[in-house]
Amino acid sequence: MKKLIVTYLVGIFLISCKSTSDSYERFLVAADPKVQAWLNEKVSVTMVDQQLTELRTFQAFRNINLLLDGRQAKLEPISLDVDNITRKEFFWKVHKQTGLEVDVVYLRGQSFIRIRSKEVADIKGNAI
Numbered sequence: 001m002k003k004l005i006v007t008y009l010v011g012i013f014l015i016s017c018k019s020t021s022d023s024y025e026r027f028l029v030a031a032d033p034k035v036q037a038w039l040n041e042k043v044s045v046t047m048v049d050q051q052l053t054e055l056r057t058f059q060a061f062r063n064i065n066l067l068l069d070g071r072q073a074k075l076e077p078i079s080l081d082v083d084n085i086t087r088k089e090f091f092w093k094v095h096k097q098t099g100l101e102v103d104v105v106y107l108r109g110q111s112f113i114r115i116r117s118k119e120v121a122d123i124k125g126n127a128i
Helices: 002-019 032-038 052-057 072-073 087-098 118-124
Strands: 041-048 067-068 076-084 101-107 111-116
Touching: 032 087, 032 101, 041 087, 052 067, 052 072, 067 072, 076 087, 087 101, 087 111
Parallel strands: 067 111
Antiparallel strands: 041 076, 101 111
């Protein structure tokens, strides 16, 4: 029983460290080296009151596999004007601006950037 409690507390600690990171360097880490390399590429993007559903219209995200889960993730207007930052830092800024949960998931052999509204992440569990 004691081992189970310790395991549970360690799990909660790791989840809270990942989701509350004040540094984008520890945010959005992918298991696949190719995905991690893509996230670490530098991009420039200007979004003015645009929804994340429009992300693929930007050259930097044209080939992204994106999963948007929840009303806020689909409808939240984003305003970011960034130059020469990594894609990972871009998603970190989106997370900080909106509170949306961002992670990398793997489905049927493909990687996806998943962006979830906080209420969806809380209901489904395993929030980042």
